[in-house]
Amino acid sequence: MANSGSEPLVQADNEIRGHLPEPPNDNDLASRLLVSQVASKLRDMIIQDHLKPGTRIRERQLSELLNVSRTPLREAIRILVSERLVHSLPNRGAVVASPNMQEVRQLLEVLGTLEALGGQLAAEFASNERIEEILALHHEMLSAFYRKDKLAYFKLNQAIHKSIVAAGGNGVLVDTHAQLNARLYRIRYISNQRDDRWHEAVAQHEQIADALKARDAARLTTLMRDHIGHTWVKVNSVEA
Amino acid sequence: MANSGSEPLVQADNEIRGHLPEPPNDNDLASRLLVSQVASKLRDMIIQDHLKPGTRIRERQLSELLNVSRTPLREAIRILVSERLVHSLPNRGAVVASPNMQEVRQLLEVLGTLEALGGQLAAEFASNERIEEILALHHEMLSAFYRKDKLAYFKLNQAIHKSIVAAGGNGVLVDTHAQLNARLYRIRYISNQRDDRWHEAVAQHEQIADALKARDAARLTTLMRDHIGHTWVKVNSVEA
DNA sequence: TCGACTCGTTTGGCATACAATTTTTAACGA
DNA sequence: TCGTTAAAAATTGTATGCCAAACGAGTCGA
Incomplete structure (x- = not known):
């Protein structure tokens, strides 16, 4: 665990526009896994507009922000891709989906x-x-x-x-x-x-x-x- | 690419029981990525009963079988988990799902x-x-x-x-x-x-x-x- | 018989390396 | 000034080694 102690995965975002409410978190069996936590966090960030549609997800940058390594972050991204919350562009990573x-x-x-x-x-x-x-x-x-x-x-x-x-x-x-x-x-x-x-x-x-x-x-x-x-x-x- | 040339990802399985037909392969935009290929392969193996329900997925073993490293395999597994084709047991990996x-x-x-x-x-x-x-x-x-x-x-x-x-x-x-x-x-x-x-x-x-x-x-x-x-x-x- | 302990195996996660590709920057010429 | 091309930097995709934690199967002792 790179995320020791009780500090949150992500710094509080003081510039939230609409202050979207936190969405429901499903109590997965595997939610103790870091991947699941990261996926939930990403899901929330997307859903709450902290990660705006069209935003390109840079792995290193985001992994530093979330205080995890690239490995669990990438696996989390795969999950979101299969949930269609982000798109995957080969060799260009993932971008936050914006439904037309x-x-x-x-x-x-x-x-x-x-x-x-x-x-x-x-x-x-x-x-x-x-x-x-x-x-x-x-x-x-x-x-x-x-x-x-x-x-x-x-x-x-x-x-x-x-x-x-x-x-x-x-x-x-x-x-x-x-x-x-x-x-x-x-x-x-x-x-x-x-x-x-x-x-x-x-x-x-x-x-x-x-x-x-x-x-x-x-x-x-x-x-x-x-x-x-x-x-x-x-x-x-x-x-x- | 660990999979050089034209050899197939997996050796032909001569002991197929019912010889299930190959399922549809969606031409994903990102299907040139190894992860997508592995995920498709796994999906097929599960759907066609080459990987039977309840089978525990051993990462190293399967990665050798598929001739890829653990990294893309693990990402592929996450995808299948989110598709509910396999279950994830924390610290015990993944097992092929068998719907009751x-x-x-x-x-x-x-x-x-x-x-x-x-x-x-x-x-x-x-x-x-x-x-x-x-x-x-x-x-x-x-x-x-x-x-x-x-x-x-x-x-x-x-x-x-x-x-x-x-x-x-x-x-x-x-x-x-x-x-x-x-x-x-x-x-x-x-x-x-x-x-x-x-x-x-x-x-x-x-x-x-x-x-x-x-x-x-x-x-x-x-x-x-x-x-x-x-x-x-x-x-x-x-x-x- | 049963519980506690040990030990080998596997997963979860991190870090690093490196090739391929993309993006950015810089230089250049019209 | 503007577009084009080439070089440099950054990023992704994959492989690999490493280690700690968790689990499971024995093993041992009571």
């Missing part, structure tokens, strides 16, 4: 389908406790909405979607959803900040909560899919 | 949803040429069926599903589908060999072909999803 509009649309299309499935499964199989937890998150989110606390709203929104998918009990679905979602995290955060259609989204969440409470699988399925469509409108209007 | 019944079911559930989406998109947006290509594959598959050529049938079946998904024009969907499908390739091949329900599957494929030809998106969507259900029955009956 077409790719965002495709991601949302797939995500919508996955969330629809998640909603269906959740309505059918989730325990009552699970559902109540989600409803609790929903009301927290409403609270954030009325407080106009965009950051809290964003985080709770993410948590709700993740929870619904998780409530379906399909681990493969959870993983796949998480991986695709990571590629949109940053762009969603940005579009969330400037969104002037909060009401619509909140209204949709109300319906989602109702359908979940009623365990109306069919309705929840279509609601989840349509809800993603709204996201596309948001993102598209910002980026266009 | 629950995981297979979850994989099929997600795959079914993705293929349903693929079918819908294909029916809506595919070019006529694309559709005709798929129909051609379909008839080839019928031919293999009547010849009782299980291997050809299997390969054509895979090709058809892949083509339908690809015809939708959603690259993210294609990638996601391929990744999940890889985890089922081996188990599907095995169950295909002992399947005594060919007729049902072929009948379903007939319907799928019809729906595609008619560009009936709604019908194709449900057909694709139900078709996967049939796969589950097949796999489950074999494994149970």
Whole structure:
């Protein structure tokens, strides 16, 4: 371990623009491995925009910053490449991926389908406790909405979607959803900040909560899919 | 390059059990990198059952077998870990993953949803040429069926599903589908060999072909999803 | 029988070396 | 001034050796 003691892997970045919230860290079995830690750190840096899209990743420089050697860093980069969070250019290393509009649309299309499935499964199989937890998150989110606390709203929104998918009990679905979602995290955060259609989204969440409470699988399925469509409108209007 | 000249990365394995067909090799941009080649090789070895589930991957031994050093091999292993084709046990390396019944079911559930989406998109947006290509594959598959050529049938079946998904024009969907499908390739091949329900599957494929030809998106969507259900029955009956 | 210890093997990680390639810099000429 | 070419520097890709920590199989003793 090159990283002795309790000092953090990376110096605190005082110039964070939007101060993106920390994304979810999956408690991997192998997370004690340095590679996993570095991969998580990189993932966070990309997702939180500390490593901006298009940035070329210089191995030595970054390995010094992270206080690890090139070996685990390179292995971590390979992981992110296979997660499509960075691109690999032969002999020119890796650059942080920046999905274009077409790719965002495709991601949302797939995500919508996955969330629809998640909603269906959740309505059918989730325990009552699970559902109540989600409803609790929903009301927290409403609270954030009325407080106009965009950051809290964003985080709770993410948590709700993740929870619904998780409530379906399909681990493969959870993983796949998480991986695709990571590629949109940053762009969603940005579009969330400037969104002037909060009401619509909140209204949709109300319906989602109702359908979940009623365990109306069919309705929840279509609601989840349509809800993603709204996201596309948001993102598209910002980026266009 | 440790692998000079034209000799293959791995000696031909003369003791292949079922002689699984070579899986699709995606022409990655970075495929000239040794890491990518090794990863592909490993993927093939796992998918084709040359590396059996549960096998522990010994780095030095395997690096000698593949004629590469540990460095690219380890990076390749990380890639497969993130693809869930191998598990990583901290300090004990990696073992070839063997999905249990629950995981297979979850994989099929997600795959079914993705293929349903693929079918819908294909029916809506595919070019006529694309559709005709798929129909051609379909008839080839019928031919293999009547010849009782299980291997050809299997390969054509895979090709058809892949083509339908690809015809939708959603690259993210294609990638996601391929990744999940890889985890089922081996188990599907095995169950295909002992399947005594060919007729049902072929009948379903007939319907799928019809729906595609008619560009009936709604019908194709449900057909694709139900078709996967049939796969589950097949796999489950074999494994149970 | 069972627990503690030893020892060999393997992985995880670091450092270094070096060829191939890319990028940067500098020099040059129109 | 601007573009082009050549030399120099930097970076990646791969190999290799090294070492500490972890694990597993025996071994030994109670």
